[in-house]
Amino acid sequence: MLDYHLHLWPHGTAASTPTLDELAAYCDTAAAAGVTEIALTEHLFRFVQADAALSGFWDDDPDPRLRDQLAAYWAEHAHADLDRYVEAVLGAKAAGLPVLLGLEVDHYAGRMDKVAAVLEGYPFDVLLGSVHWIGAFGFDQVGDPVVMAEWDRRSVESIWDAYTGALEELAASRVCDVLAHPDLPKVGGRRPAVPDEWYDRMAEAAASSGMAAEVSSAGWRKPAAEAYPAPALLARFHKAGVPVTTASDAHGRPDVAARAADLRVLLADAGYDSLAAYRGRTRRAVAI
Ligand SMILES: [Zn+2]
Ligand SMILES: [Zn+2]
Numbered sequence: 001m002l003d004y005h006l007h008l009w010p011h012g013t014a015a016s017t018p019t020l021d022e023l024a025a026y027c028d029t030a031a032a033a034g035v036t037e038i039a040l041t042e043h044l045f046r047f048v049q050a051d052a053a054l055s056g057f058w059d060d061d062p063d064p065r066l067r068d069q070l071a072a073y074w075a076e077h078a079h080a081d082l083d084r085y086v087e088a089v090l091g092a093k094a095a096g097l098p099v100l101l102g103l104e105v106d107h108y109a110g111r112m113d114k115v116a117a118v119l120e121g122y123p124f125d126v127l128l129g130s131v132h133w134i135g136a137f138g139f140d141q142v143g144d145p146v147v148m149a150e151w152d153r154r155s156v157e158s159i160w161d162a163y164t165g166a167l168e169e170l171a172a173s174r175v176c177d178v179l180a181h182p183d184l185p186k187v188g189g190r191r192p193a194v195p196d197e198w199y200d201r202m203a204e205a206a207a208s209s210g211m212a213a214e215v216s217s218a219g220w221r222k223p224a225a226e227a228y229p230a231p232a233l234l235a236r237f238h239k240a241g242v243p244v245t246t247a248s249d250a251h252g253r254p255d256v257a258a259r260a261a262d263l264r265v266l267l268a269d270a271g272y273d274s275l276a277a278y279r280g281r282t283r284r285a286v287a288i
Contacts, residue, residue, distance in 0.1 A: 001264065001288065002275055003030050003257045004039040005104065005128060005180060005214060005247030015046055015080035023092040023099055026256050033257035035246075037277065039100035040089050041128050043077070044115070047085070051078035053118045057108050061136035069146040070136040086122055100125035100278065105176050107131045107166050112173035119175070126245075126278035128214065129176030131166045131184065134159065142188040142223060156190045164198045164205075171209035177281055178212045178245050179205075181219070181228040182237075189223040195232075202229075203236035212276040212283065213237045215266060217259035218249035227259075227266055234270040243276035243283065264288060 006026060009015045023040070030038050044050045055078070058070040089101045105127050108115055119127070132140055139159060141147045151159070163185045171179065181187075182202050183195075192198070206213050216228040229237065237244065244267065248258040267275075267288055274285040 001033070001035045001257070001260050002037050002039070002246050002277060002286075003035045003248050003250075003260070004100070004102070004126060004178065004245040004278075005041050005216060005218075005249045006038055006256060007042055007104075007249070007251040008040065009042070009046065009080075010251040012076065017084045018088045020092055020095060023089070023097055025253055027097050027099065029253055029256040033260045035257040035260055037098045037100065038256070039102040039126050039278075041102040041104045041126070042080070042085060044103050044105045044118070045074060046077050046080045047082040048078060048080070049082045049118050053114045054108055054111060057111055058133075058136035063136065063150075065146050066136035066150060069144065070133065070138055073138060073141070082122070090123070102126040102128065104128045104130055104180060106133070107170040109135070109166060109169065112170070112175050116173075116175050123280065125280055126178060127176040127281065128178050128180040129170045129211065130180040131163055131170060134162045134166060139163070140184055140187045151188065151190065157192050160185050160192050160195065160198045164201050167202060168205045171205040171211055174209060176211065177278060177283070178214050178276070180214045180247070181216050181249065182206070182213050183229045183233055186224045186226070186230070187219070187222045189225070195230075199233045199236050202233060203240045203242065206237060206242040207240040212243040212245055214247045215244050215263055216247040216249050217263055218247070220259060220262075221255070227263065231266065231269065234266065238270045238272060243274070243285065244272055245276050
């Protein structure tokens with residue numbers, strides 16, 4: 001098993017360069033759950049390099065409440081240095097730890113060329129692609145009053161549709177390797193009664209771009225109370241020949257490799273008998 005989605009810093013906490021001991025502890029926790037390789041995939045928006053290239057992307061949104069909410073969220077997060085993060089992870093690799101250098105890259109509408117420019121020159125092993133915003137609407141920040149008011153204002157179907165459009169643009173940009181938490185809009189528990197249209201489009205986007213899809217236990221820790229993706233979407237990925245990774249999306253050591261055994265059951269039920277592993281952004285199949 002793999003855990004290809006790990007953060008070093010909980011949201012709302014300051015970023016510090018990880019020590020070798022901290023990364024070794026992540027590996028130990030993973031190994032105890034049968035996970036033999038992990039990828040560090042900190043959010044791109046935690047880094048000052050992203051701030052320089054992408055800050056203000058929310059200015060196009062017509063809603064001032066959403067713009068202000070996102071500007072504050074961004075200002076709270078964008079403080080770490082990407083070079084030091086890369087050095088720390090490469091140092092752990094050089095010390096023999098089974099870690100990969102990755103990032104969780106967000107979708108920035110119309111700006112994926114700027115994202116690619118920020119990423120250029122770094123020796124990443126794997127890049128996750130995530131849609132976290134629709135315009136300035138950070139739909140997955142469940143609990144934030146501005147975000148929840150927007151959920152009440154829009155229809156669930158319109159949110160899923162806009163999300164899927166963003167996912168399609170992200171996939172077509174080919175900037176990333178793995179679609180993270182593919183059906184993320186269910187995070188707060190609001191789902192379309194018939195999601196088939198969006199599931200079909202998500203599977204097609206992954207298949208046509210050559211991306212893998214992530215199977216993540218994080219949804220079990222959210223109001224959605226279900227892994228990402230839902231079994232019906234995972235079945236579509238399998239039918240479309242989309243390879244998969246496994247992930248916890250932990251933001252600290254306690255959730256590293258969370259529910260790996262349950263993910264194994266989901267994969268077997270969907271017919272998967274291998275996982276996608278990466279080195280230097282080149283994929284190969286490995287046993288589950
Ligand atoms: Zn994410
Ligand atoms: Zn994440």
